[in-house]
Amino acid sequence: MLSVVRSATLLGAHGRSVTVEVHVSNGLPGFTIVGLPDAACREARDRVRAALLSSGHAWPLRRVTVNLAPSGIRKAGAGLDLAMALGLLAATGAVDGRLLDGCVFLGELGLDGALRPAPGTFALVASCPATATVVVAPGAQQDAVAAGSHRVRTARDLRELLEALDGRRPWPALRPCAPAPVDRAAVDLSSVHGQELGRRALEVAAAGGHHLLLVGPPGAGKTMLARALPGLLPPLGDVEALETSRIHSAAGMRPPGSGLLRRPPFRAPHHATTPVALLGGGTATIRPGEASLATNGVLFLDELGEFPAAVLDALRQPLEDGMVRVARARESVDLPARFLLVGATNPCPCGWGVHAGACRCTPASRARYLRRLSGPLLDRLDVQVVLSPPEPDALLSHSGTPEATAAVAARVAAARARAAARGVCSNAALPTAELEVLAPLDDAARALLRRRLAGGELTPRGLGRVWRVARTIADLDGAAEAVGESHVAAALELRGAATLLRTWTVPA
Amino acid sequence: MTVATAPDPGAGRVVPLAGGVTAGAGVPDAWRTEERRELAALCGLAAMTPRRLWSLCGPDGPRAAWRALARGDVRAAALAAGGARRSGATTARLERLVARWHEAAAATRPEDLVEGWARQGIEVLVAGDDAFPAPLARRPGAPVVLWCAGARPAGAAGADAPSSAWPGGGAPCVALTGTRSSTAYGERVASCLAEGLAAAGVEVVTTLEAGIDAAVRAGALRGGGPLSALAAAGVDQRQPPGAWQAVVEGGGRVLSDARVGARPERWRFPHRNGMLGRSADALVVVEAHTTGGAMHAVEAALEVGVAVGAVPGSVHSPSSRGSNALLLDGAHVVRQVEDVLAVLAVSGAPAVRVGGGARPVGVVDDRRPAPDGVDGAVLAALDEELTVHLDRVLAVSGLSLPIVAAALERLVDGGHARRAVGGYLRAPERGHVRCADRLQP
Numbered sequence: 001m002l003s004v005v006r007s008a009t010l011l012g013a014h015g016r017s018v019t020v021e022v023h024v025s026n027g028l029p030g031f032t033i034v035g036l037p038d039a040a041c042r043e044a045r046d047r048v049r050a051a052l053l054s055s056g057h058a059w060p061l062r063r064v065t066v067n068l069a070p071s072g073i074r075k076a077g078a079g080l081d082l083a084m085a086l087g088l089l090a091a092t093g094a095v096d097g098r099l100l101d102g103c104v105f106l107g108e109l110g111l112d113g114a115l116r117p118a119p120g121t122f123a124l125v126a127s128c129p130a131t132a133t134v135v136v137a138p139g140a141q142q143d144a145v146a147a148g149s150h151r152v153r154t155a156r157d158l159r160e161l162l163e164a165l166d167g168r169r170p171w172p173a174l175r176p177c178a179p180a181p182v183d184r185a186a187v188d189l190s191s192v193h194g195q196e197l198g199r200r201a202l203e204v205a206a207a208g209g210h211h212l213l214l215v216g217p218p219g220a221g222k223t224m225l226a227r228a229l230p231g232l233l234p235p236l237g238d239v240e241a242l243e244t245s246r247i248h249s250a251a252g253m254r255p256p257g258s259g260l261l262r263r264p265p266f267r268a269p270h271h272a273t274t275p276v277a278l279l280g281g282g283t284a285t286i287r288p289g290e291a292s293l294a295t296n297g298v299l300f301l302d303e304l305g306e307f308p309a310a311v312l313d314a315l316r317q318p319l320e321d322g323m324v325r326v327a328r329a330r331e332s333v334d335l336p337a338r339f340l341l342v343g344a345t346n347p348c349p350c351g352w353g354v355h356a357g358a359c360r361c362t363p364a365s366r367a368r369y370l371r372r373l374s375g376p377l378l379d380r381l382d383v384q385v386v387l388s389p390p391e392p393d394a395l396l397s398h399s400g401t402p403e404a405t406a407a408v409a410a411r412v413a414a415a416r417a418r419a420a421a422r423g424v425c426s427n428a429a430l431p432t433a434e435l436e437v438l439a440p441l442d443d444a445a446r447a448l449l450r451r452r453l454a455g456g457e458l459t460p461r462g463l464g465r466v467w468r469v470a471r472t473i474a475d476l477d478g479a480a481e482a483v484g485e486s487h488v489a490a491a492l493e494l495r496g497a498a499t500l501l502r503t504w505t506v507p508a
Numbered sequence: 509m510t511v512a513t514a515p516d517p518g519a520g521r522v523v524p525l526a527g528g529v530t531a532g533a534g535v536p537d538a539w540r541t542e543e544r545r546e547l548a549a550l551c552g553l554a555a556m557t558p559r560r561l562w563s564l565c566g567p568d569g570p571r572a573a574w575r576a577l578a579r580g581d582v583r584a585a586a587l588a589a590g591g592a593r594r595s596g597a598t599t600a601r602l603e604r605l606v607a608r609w610h611e612a613a614a615a616t617r618p619e620d621l622v623e624g625w626a627r628q629g630i631e632v633l634v635a636g637d638d639a640f641p642a643p644l645a646r647r648p649g650a651p652v653v654l655w656c657a658g659a660r661p662a663g664a665a666g667a668d669a670p671s672s673a674w675p676g677g678g679a680p681c682v683a684l685t686g687t688r689s690s691t692a693y694g695e696r697v698a699s700c701l702a703e704g705l706a707a708a709g710v711e712v713v714t715t716l717e718a719g720i721d722a723a724v725r726a727g728a729l730r731g732g733g734p735l736s737a738l739a740a741a742g743v744d745q746r747q748p749p750g751a752w753q754a755v756v757e758g759g760g761r762v763l764s765d766a767r768v769g770a771r772p773e774r775w776r777f778p779h780r781n782g783m784l785g786r787s788a789d790a791l792v793v794v795e796a797h798t799t800g801g802a803m804h805a806v807e808a809a810l811e812v813g814v815a816v817g818a819v820p821g822s823v824h825s826p827s828s829r830g831s832n833a834l835l836l837d838g839a840h841v842v843r844q845v846e847d848v849l850a851v852l853a854v855s856g857a858p859a860v861r862v863g864g865g866a867r868p869v870g871v872v873d874d875r876r877p878a879p880d881g882v883d884g885a886v887l888a889a890l891d892e893e894l895t896v897h898l899d900r901v902l903a904v905s906g907l908s909l910p911i912v913a914a915a916l917e918r919l920v921d922g923g924h925a926r927r928a929v930g931g932y933l934r935a936p937e938r939g940h941v942r943c944a945d946r947l948q949p
């Protein structure tokens with residue numbers, strides 16, 4: 001006797017449909033799982049057996065073969081337990097197989113028959129056909145509801161599930177989503193005193209999607225400013241919210257019961273984080289790394305120079321392509337990784353290099369320190385500013401609170417709307433070929449850029465970056481179509497650290 | 509550190525120092541003239557130290573010593589008995605060294621060596637020459653020879669003749685130095701002092717480092733006076749290249765007691781700084797941290813009784829802590845050129861020929877329309893000596909970033925402001941009088 005039950009498994013940041021086929025035949029009693037199960041999945045046999053016995057069912061003393069299709073992808077974890085148990089019951093005739101049609105079963109089983117959430121339920125549900133009824137454990141119901149428009153059903157244990165399936169009792173009611181947890185680390189700009197340049201840099205980075213580098217001595221407020229950035233980004237749209245939630249779910253990063261992620265994520269991995277944890281991968285299963293978790297939000301690399309050079313180099317692929325490709329002998333998985341990169345660093349080993357008279361580092365030690373930042377990575381950061389610690393007066397003055405995040409976010413939203421009207425999601429993504437058309441320069445602006453290029457302060461590669469940033473500044477200014485001299489001058493000012501770091505990397 | 513007391517100069521015959529070869533009580537005149545090339549060639553051997561040189565030459569002089577080396581007649585044991593071996597060096601090491609010297613001496617003739625240097629524009633100065641910094645030659649620990657690049661007198665008699673055309677010869681000599689990590693204030697004072705002293709015909713001595721010393725070199729060259737910059741490496745190394753070139757092409761000279769070909773090893777820097785402290789009639793520290801090269805120079809100066817002066821700096825600035833501490837310890841207060849001249853007068857240096865030989869200097873002629881409107885408001889937020897961060901310009905002016913950025917661009921373009929690390933500086937005002945102007949009789 002054969003039965004077929006639908007379920008799903010995780011592959012990278014995505015769910016994949018899995019068909020669980022259970023075949024029961026005469027022969028020596030046994031239980032075999034085929035179709036690339038991992039160790040946890042293989043152990044399903046013991047959990048399913050105990051769960052069936054505790055729920056008042058018999059364990060068939062016959063030959064049981066479970067095939068997990070498609071057979072080419074690795075099935076990870078215990079999330080297929082429930083589907084296997086139901087398949088077995090259907091194959092032995094204990095349950096009417098037709099009741100299972102049109103349903104997708106996602107969940108682990110406890111030895112007492114209890115349903116437990118499958119890791120990555122959000123991502124799993126998101127991969128199910130929209131017409132399917134999704135059956136999940138009570139702990140995963142909010143994720144399942146948030147993941148799409150599926151009919152979601154839940155039950156505490158196997159016994160309750162079977163009774164609800166054949167109509168002997170109603171399905172238990174669903175609980176509403178818990179409110180999104182407040183991000184305690186987030187900083188409101190109203191608590192950032194002084195830092196006029198840093199604030200402008202944040203605003204421009206948020207409005208244009210420009211990657212940002214903050215250079216300054218310890219205590220200048222680099223970390224504080226970076227934490228204020230997600231608040232300036234617009235809330236995630238439906239597509240982004242689903243994508244980000246899915247990735248977080250696949251990585252097992254979502255607190256149970258939270259709904260759709262609507263705030264742009266902020267990920268700040270420590271520099272001791274392993275390359276795999278940062279970029280994704282893993283030995284048994286491929287898990288999304290911090291770069292993917294930051295998708296549609298901010299990836300903050302504090303103390304940029306402390307990260308291993310290999311990691312910084314590897315970040316170039318996501319910055320270029322918006323994804324991390326994890327290649328394996330058997331499979332190659334693309335993990336989405338589109339984020340706004342914010343780096344923070346001291347200008348030199350002692351940290352006070354931008355303060356005349358304060359830094360005692362030798363040009364050689366400075367150059368050595370900065371070379372670790374990896375030139376190709378720095379090249380991709382559009383906005384690079386030197387921060388100075390706030391003056392005591394700025395910290396203590398009570399003459400008015402600094403402008404709050406909400407006010408700045410409103411300007412950012414308006415500027416983003418202007419960019420969207422040009423057909424790009426953000427100015428940072430403006431194709432070079434279209435800069436002349438979408439960001440036309442007036443004569444004075446052109447002359448200024450020519451002067452800086454001729455003087456060598458601006459590299460040809462930096463030109464495109466400055467141009468895009470100038471477009472964003474013009475958008476924030478509510479300016480007309482052409483980008484003016486003042487916008488270019490401001491964009492150059494917001495790249496001041498780049499020139500400095502370049503000259504310091506090559507000591508005289 | 510007490511500035512008031514210093515040991516008597518010229519105490520011992522030979523003051524052994526790391527590196528370099530010292531003159532002690534003086535190089536015999538015959539060595540300096542007839543046996544000059546051999547003396548220079550001996551000093552140019554690897555790992556030549558004062559003790560080794562003196563025991564090599566003995567009573568017979570450099571020429572005999574070179575010939576003996578070339579023949580292979582020099583015995584390490586004899587050298588060791590003569591005092592050439594110091595506690596560290598084993599006889600075996602000394603033997604290897606003597607073998608290397610023998611190879612070098614057998615392979616080259618002193619005249620070829622000296623001529624080779626001359627072709628690279630390198631001249632040899634022997635302690636006692638007119639062009640050899642006189643204060644340095646007088647003091648214990650003076651090198652026997654210095655190698656010199658730049659300021660080569662036109663039509664000099666020959667590579668091996670004592671040169672006498674150095675304009676600094678016989679002039680009073682002031683060492684100006686300070687931190688590499690300088691402020692705009694310190695650089696401004698340094699270049700003003702150097703310019704004024706150079707214009708007055710005082711020889712200015714400093715190093716090839718960045719920061720204050722760079723400002724000193726620029727000022728001295730502007731003032732048109734003699735400038736000697738001490739290099740840590742051999743003068744042929746042209747290290748650091750930018751500074752080396754600026755001095756040589758600007759009419760100054762680069763001096764070093766490190767033999768030609770010597771790399772800029774770490775230990776050579778403190779050694780060079782010590783030499784700086786002994787090579788002038790007075791040492792002025794413009795801006796310095798409590799530790800570092802300038803303080804090495806001060807220690808060396810105090811040891812041999814060179815007068816030390818310092819320029820007061822901001823009590824907030826870490827880079828003025830060392831110089832301010834010197835003032836507290838009793839160093840002469842230096843605010844302007846006259847203060848330095850006063851120090852020279854009491855320290856028994858040759859008299860200054862005020863105005864003599866100096867170029868006339870005048871008012872900086874940079875008449876620019878005074879900026880007004882937005883530019884004026886932005887300029888008002890800047891300072892001539894303290895780098896102002898953009899945060900402050902934005903806060904003080906209350907203007908938006910594009911407006912401020914465009915105004916700064918115009919101000920820099922018009923020469924009213926300049927970019928500095930971490931912000932902007934205001935350029936000196938229109939009609940600003942150069943410091944050297946005050947010296948006009």
Ligand SMILES: Nc1ncnc2c1ncn2[C@@H]1O[C@H](COP(=O)(O)OP(=O)(O)O)[C@@H](O)[C@H]1O
Pocket residue numbers: 191192193194195216217218219220221222223224225390395
């Ligand atoms: N502009 C500022 N306004 C208010 N507090 C500040 C400001 N800058 C720094 N601080 C305070 O100083 C602390 C250290 O700042 P932080 O962001 O950690 O500096 P950095 O990362 O540059 O070393 C912050 O947590 C904050 O309390």
Ligand SMILES: [Mg+2]
Pocket residue numbers: 219222223302
């Ligand atoms: Mg920090």
Ligand SMILES: [Zn+2]
Pocket residue numbers: 348349350351352353359360361
């Ligand atoms: Zn430093």
